[in-house]
Amino acid sequence: MTSHPALVVCEYCDSVWRRSALADDEIARCGCCGAVLYRASRLDLDQLLALTLAAAIVFAIANVSPVIRIAVSGLHNEANLLQSVAALSHGSGFIVGLVAAATLFVVPLLQIVLLGWVLLFARAHRRAPGFAFAMRWLQRIRPWSMTEVFLLGVLVAIVKLSAMLSVIAGPGTYATVVLTGLITLIAKRDIRTLWDKLPAGEAVEFAE
Ligand SMILES: [Zn+2]
Known part of the structure; x- marks a missing residue:
């Protein structure tokens, strides 16, 4: 099993995105379907x-x-x-x-x-x-x-x-x-x- 920490896959439409650092309270959304990819955790x-x-x-x-x-x-x-x-x-x-x-x-x-x-x-x-x-x-x-x-x-x-x-x-x-x-x-x-x-x-x- 290979892991790709820099990439994130949308759970809803399977598009693949490059992960970037988030500031507090920021949310990363999928550019295709708008679903939440990941959130910044405080x-x-x-x-x-x-x-x-x-x-x-x-x-x-x-x-x-x-x-x-x-x-x-x-x-x-x-x-x-x-x-x-x-x-x-x-x-x-x-x-x-x-x-x-x-x-x-x-x-x-x-x-x-x-x-x-x-x-x-x-x-x-x-x-x-x-x-x-x-x-x-x-x-x-x-x-x-x-x-x-x-x-x-x-x-x-x-x-x-x-x-x-x-x-x-x-x-x-x-x-x-x-x-x-x-x-x-x-x-x-x-x-x-x-x-x-x-x-x-x-x-x-x-x-x-
Ligand atoms: Zn999506």
Whole structure:
């Protein structure tokens, strides 16, 4: 597998462009179709790793704390994200539950774990074991993280139910708000430059 760090290929129309240095906040766009080729990153590796660790902690809180608390005539009930997904998966809602589990739990978890893994080794100027695999999957799963859709659903549910019952957003909802911001922040970063920055070393690379 030969690497051409000076060239960049447009993901949408396959045109090849020569890479040039960008100033802060500048974006390189494809001259043919206008798609974003790459962006200047103001975050360095340490900052990105710190944000990834923060996302991991918030992810844990978001998944174990109650998302919503419902009280009616002295009785109350609360559920966290995983319990809600499990409740959804019973009977005919199985497919919906599966999609919800993938987009709300599996994809954000993979994003955090894969990015953290790659960055931990990148700090030591090394490619992590499975670097190529992790980098490809980070790119692939990016469109499938949908915590913001879940958040919108929770807010709509709270507004609708509050007319009939006493509904309170739990700590899980607040943690999901923070998680959505953090995931957007870390997933938006263009880490493809790591391919060029880190020497391939003795790690076994496989071409697709
Ligand atoms: Zn293009």
